[in-house]
Amino acid sequence: MDDPAADIMGATFRALCDHGYAELTMRDIAEESDRSKAALHYHYDDKEGLLIAFLDHMYDRFTDRVGGYGVEGDAELSEDVDATDPDERLRAFISAVLHPPNDGEAREFRTAMLEIKAQAPYQDAFQKRIARFDDFVTETVTELVEAGQSAGTYHEEIDPDHVAQFVLVVLDGAGARHVVAEVPVDCAVASLEDYLDGHLVDANAGRAEPESKASEQLTDGGETTGASDE
Amino acid sequence: MDDPAADIMGATFRALCDHGYAELTMRDIAEESDRSKAALHYHYDDKEGLLIAFLDHMYDRFTDRVGGYGVEGDAELSEDVDATDPDERLRAFISAVLHPPNDGEAREFRTAMLEIKAQAPYQDAFQKRIARFDDFVTETVTELVEAGQSAGTYHEEIDPDHVAQFVLVVLDGAGARHVVAEVPVDCAVASLEDYLDGHLVDANAGRAEPESKASEQLTDGGETTGASDE
DNA sequence: CCCTTTTGACTGACCGGTTGGTCAGGTTGT
DNA sequence: ACAACCTGACCAACCGGTCAGTCAAAAGGG
Incomplete structure (x- = not known):
């Protein structure tokens, strides 16, 4: 819970299951992780970077x-x-x-x-x-x-x-x-x-x-x- | 050439090859068919209807x-x-x-x-x-x-x-x-x-x-x- | 045969909504 | 004080779709 990176990865997984990739927005991931959109951009440069980290x-x-x-x-x-x-x-x-x-x-x-x-x-x-x-x-x-x-x-x-x-x-x-x-x-x-x-x-x-x-x-x-x- | 429906289907095919489905916009298809966006909506109700017609x-x-x-x-x-x-x-x-x-x-x-x-x-x-x-x-x-x-x-x-x-x-x-x-x-x-x-x-x-x-x-x-x- | 009306095909401008991304500032622990 | 972490507000770009109006060809009537 207190590891932001791992937490975001989990939120990305759930958001991906709920909305699929095509309709996946940064807001979806943010809501799933109980954080703001800007918080995601603090940890990852952009959406592409976040998804790449998720694949890794x-x-x-x-x-x-x-x-x-x-x-x-x-x-x-x-x-x-x-x-x-x-x-x-x-x-x-x-x-x-x-x-x-x-x-x-x-x-x-x-x-x-x-x-x-x-x-x-x-x-x-x-x-x-x-x-x-x-x-x-x-x-x-x-x-x-x-x-x-x-x-x-x-x-x-x-x-x-x-x-x-x-x-x-x-x-x-x-x-x-x-x-x-x-x-x-x-x-x-x-x-x-x-x-x-x-x-x-x-x-x-x-x-x-x-x-x-x-x-x-x-x-x-x-x-x-x-x-x-x- | 003078059959609008068949012409749009061909344009959709080319636009799909060029941009892929995720990045396919109505403007792409319009440009490929030398028509306006509104012309596509004249023949098909919405984007989904056009794509369904294309699959058929x-x-x-x-x-x-x-x-x-x-x-x-x-x-x-x-x-x-x-x-x-x-x-x-x-x-x-x-x-x-x-x-x-x-x-x-x-x-x-x-x-x-x-x-x-x-x-x-x-x-x-x-x-x-x-x-x-x-x-x-x-x-x-x-x-x-x-x-x-x-x-x-x-x-x-x-x-x-x-x-x-x-x-x-x-x-x-x-x-x-x-x-x-x-x-x-x-x-x-x-x-x-x-x-x-x-x-x-x-x-x-x-x-x-x-x-x-x-x-x-x-x-x-x-x-x-x-x-x-x- | 000419004039009017209709209709099918189309355009350019525009609108509401959404999305990724930024920014200035705030909070918390050390 | 300082760094890590985070927020709310905001913005430019874009996309699907609408709308009023154009234009040429067909249809229709006298």
């Missing part, structure tokens, strides 16, 4: 939340995740990226982030910050796929970077469709796992079932509408 | 362009497309959706469309028009998959609607990543075809090669940056 703030929160799933991350992830298996870590990472903790304002925040992403071509500073999110996901997926190859779980001839690019496409697509068409994000995850099963998992390896569980389709999932930061 | 206009153009690939479409598609094979028609349809004719303003227009899509939660009229695009793609893909199953090319146990949903996710994701990260859309298409090969194509059928050409990866495609209407 969200990047820190994002990496803190899902950083543990990478190859260098700490093993203590969750109950039913085998920390030694890169395949399980990859799937857990994808699920974590797609399902942030605050389920309530999930779609609202995702909508605001999509609006900001759409501003990337006009705002060079925005593009750079968004690229940091993407690079983090890309690197994590790439490393996990490489680890899976070293462990013998994944095919050797697959290009890990190519897989990471596709995962990013599906992640962005799932988020976009959640915003635009109110489709739950899990629908895409099921098909993405089909893709992983069919093109990454080495059938000759130990515990992977190649074709049976793959086509286990949930036509309209449990409406676990999580909002990803990315 | 784009829907007509879109269905005219890619409608021929559906099961009911006319067979004359292109040179090297076997009109009798639903699998080839599906892949041609996906490629057509992703690659509109006007390559020059490709990313600019796609950016504006992404901005508009992000407004769907706030503008109910926008959401309805965008849903028309999505429904058209969904139905086309569903019908083509069903046709492929009837022809014996595709597995029978696959849910066509589930496949269509995933195709839509990848299509939206590819478009979004083209806008945000300047990634060429073809990168995603290659992986999507891998998915189709692995989970739709019945290996027991005739001409489909199951595992060899599948992993033919283009790490950074020929930069054929097309802008889809959808």
Whole structure:
């Protein structure tokens, strides 16, 4: 409460969820933080500077939340995740990226982030910050796929970077469709796992079932509408 | 030139490419159409009405362009497309959706469309028009998959609607990543075809090669940056 | 065939409301 | 005293939309 900067970041988050990016005004953020407009300009030069600081703030929160799933991350992830298996870590990472903790304002925040992403071509500073999110996901997926190859779980001839690019496409697509068409994000995850099963998992390896569980389709999932930061 | 409505639609398209949706003003459209602001309000009640008419206009153009690939479409598609094979028609349809004719303003227009899509939660009229695009793609893909199953090319146990949903996710994701990260859309298409090969194509059928050409990866495609209407 | 009226298309000037940002000054803790 | 923090009032710029009036072509009537 008594840290102005952190307080303003929280107010920006709430204002962004309530009004979206396009209709976000400095007055909205000011009211949400119980401060005056001028107080915001005391801490940040202008609106653009405030939003950039907000994106940096969200990047820190994002990496803190899902950083543990990478190859260098700490093993203590969750109950039913085998920390030694890169395949399980990859799937857990994808699920974590797609399902942030605050389920309530999930779609609202995702909508605001999509609006900001759409501003990337006009705002060079925005593009750079968004690229940091993407690079983090890309690197994590790439490393996990490489680890899976070293462990013998994944095919050797697959290009890990190519897989990471596709995962990013599906992640962005799932988020976009959640915003635009109110489709739950899990629908895409099921098909993405089909893709992983069919093109990454080495059938000759130990515990992977190649074709049976793959086509286990949930036509309209449990409406676990999580909002990803990315 | 002498049809005011069509002329304004064209001007709206150009203004949208130049300024994006967020910074699109009535003056921009007026200048692009060599008319006054008031002239626009003569033809359309307000800005929202003009944009809605524009979306309807784009829907007509879109269905005219890619409608021929559906099961009911006319067979004359292109040179090297076997009109009798639903699998080839599906892949041609996906490629057509992703690659509109006007390559020059490709990313600019796609950016504006992404901005508009992000407004769907706030503008109910926008959401309805965008849903028309999505429904058209969904139905086309569903019908083509069903046709492929009837022809014996595709597995029978696959849910066509589930496949269509995933195709839509990848299509939206590819478009979004083209806008945000300047990634060429073809990168995603290659992986999507891998998915189709692995989970739709019945290996027991005739001409489909199951595992060899599948992993033919283009790490950074020929930069054929097309802008889809959808 | 000419004159009048109507109508569709359009313009320039203008208005109310909103937004990002500034500024002079005030309060509080150290 | 001094710095960090904050406020209320204010301003220029801009945007969507309105309004009175212009103009040419079509319509209509004698």
